[in-house]
Amino acid sequence: MKWAIVLCAVVALSECIIQVPLIKGKSARESLEEQGLWNEYRGKFPFNPTRFDDQSLYVSSEQMTNDADLAYFGVISIGTPPQSFTVIFDTGSSNLWIPSVYCSSAACANHKRFNPSLSSTFKNAGKSLSIQYGTGSMTGFEGFDTVVVGGIPVKNQIFGLSQSEAPFMAHMKADGILGLAYPRLAASQATPVFDNMMTQHLVNQDMFSVYLTRNSAVGSMVTFGGVDTNHYSGQIAWIPLSSQMYWQITVDSVTVNGQIVACNGGCQAIVDTGTSNIVGPQADISSMARAVGAHSANGDNVVNCNNINNMPSMVFHIHGQAFTLPASTYVRQVCVCLCVCVCVCLW
Structure with a gap:
């Protein structure tokens, strides 16, 4: 289920408020259910919730819950000239990653793939990346490039380029994931996108808020740099x-x-x-x-x-x-x- 939530790390004032419209699409589970494949899929890839006390979270890999019910995603672009991708804005993880042209998994074949050779600002970070999911994993390597979120360029942003992806990603509408949790959770010690937004003074306040509509209604939004007062009434509970x-x-x-x-x-x-x-x-x-x-x-x-x-x-x-x-x-x-x-x- 979903709430309209506000997540904040209040530090200082800066430049502007960035809003990214979110699309409420079909989740991977909904697509599998419509095809009568959900029970078969769940049997092959059993649900394995996150263990919050797992010490491996602090090092090179990141465990996440089965995300077959993900459904909200927005558009970002990466590179020069920009290549566009749909991503899930996920407060349960910290890395940004997208499919790459070097990925041959079924999940990459039906999603947009980033081609670093077409970006004049791309730099290879020379580091591998592995993110563990409850139903599989994403593996690849890391690079740096300009990431545009809500029309605002975040320069020199580290992100993952997948070379293999878990089977369930083939049933998801979004191409990749943009993590919004703390740097401590990030695989390979990657700096999250929002932390770079704050460091580069791209937001009015060091906070972001998320508004999620129900039943495929339009209007879902993630707001960087503040809170949209049109999406709540009364007082915010901190x-x-x-x-x-x-x-x-x-x-x-x-x-x-x-x-x-x-x-x-x-x-x-x-x-x-x-x-x-x-x-x-x-x-x-x-x-x-x-x-x-x-x-x-x-x-x-x-x-x-x-x-x-x-x-x-x-x-x-x-x-x-x-x-x-x-x-x-x-x-x-x-x-x-x-x-x-x-x-x-x-x-």
Whole structure:
């Protein structure tokens, strides 16, 4: 599921506000479901959530969650003259990478590929890159070039050029990923795009905000250098980070009908624009599902679509404040085809 969120690292004032429209497209999972291939795919590439205590995150590779539900992406360009690519603006990772002409994987064959020989400003960094996913990996090498985000050139930006990609990337609309987490999470110690924006004084304030619409509606936006007041009402709730690697916070508890169903005594969580799921320990997820009347079916938590209006809200208690999610925000209605097409609701 998605929230309209604000993520901030407030430091200083500078030049301008940059806005990049985001497209709500079909996710890899939705495409596979329409073809009746999702269960087969999930069996071959089982889900493996991020382990936040994995010490390997601090060195040469970066673990990420299965991103089969990614759906929001925007356009950037790289090189001189510019070559355009669609990327997911992902707060759950820190590297920028795109397919390259040196990649022969199926995922590269149906996406745009960067050709460094066509850019007069490209420089090879002379370093390899490997990013581990829950369902595979991306491998390649790193280079430097000008990256244009929202019309603003970020000079000498390091990025990855893939030479091989995991099979599931072939089903995604976006070409690559632009990570917005902290440098500490970046593979090969690469400097993230937003950190270079701040260093090069390209933004009005050292903050960015993300607004995500629902149900394929237009208007999704990532704003660098401020917050678009058209996308919220009331006061912004500022939540302190518990760690500066992911956008990591402390959740006090999760309740349904006033009863604690998860995070009893507090737990750690990350705010991740790169996934549409609530991910957590199996015991907590099962408890949350039971509390809202969901049952397990073929690896998913399923509810009766006719009951959505009568299902209870789920409340996340964070930093002394309550954030209420009605059932309409945590249930996804999807049509799947087996012998016939039917609609079910997934929690």
